[in-house]
Amino acid sequence: MSVSYPNQYRNYCIFDEKLIQERKNLGIIKASLENPHSEDEIVEDLYILNKMLDDGEKGVENLYPQLSKYNSSKSPNIQTFLAGIYRKTKIPDAFGPLVSMLIQNSINPPENAGFDPNEEIGGAILEYLA
Numbered sequence: 001m002s003v004s005y006p007n008q009y010r011n012y013c014i015f016d017e018k019l020i021q022e023r024k025n026l027g028i029i030k031a032s033l034e035n036p037h038s039e040d041e042i043v044e045d046l047y048i049l050n051k052m053l054d055d056g057e058k059g060v061e062n063l064y065p066q067l068s069k070y071n072s073s074k075s076p077n078i079q080t081f082l083a084g085i086y087r088k089t090k091i092p093d094a095f096g097p098l099v100s101m102l103i104q105n106s107i108n109p110p111e112n113a114g115f116d117p118n119e120e121i122g123g124a125i126l127e128y129l130a
Contacts, residue, residue: 006114033066046081054078071097076113
């Protein structure tokens, strides 16, 4: 597992696409999200789910029990990828946690994130309201 996180020169993560392709399976992702070993692994799993949704994968919304474990994460990377998943799936139970993330970040902005996770969180909230 290896993620290159955003920095002052780049506002996005870089992933090993070969490893990502090998793990594109809802069963593998579900098991990994239930027992993650690191933030890198969580971020990779969320990235994979986002890619799978872009490819038309069905059933991602069924992973909400595993995803919801991270709703109170303070990691801007986890928040951003979760918001992307919630924006695409519109899981009804995820609306409240998105609002909570936005409020949490307004009170205590993430430091040294290299990007603003509230852009994706706010976009997801708007998608719910649309």
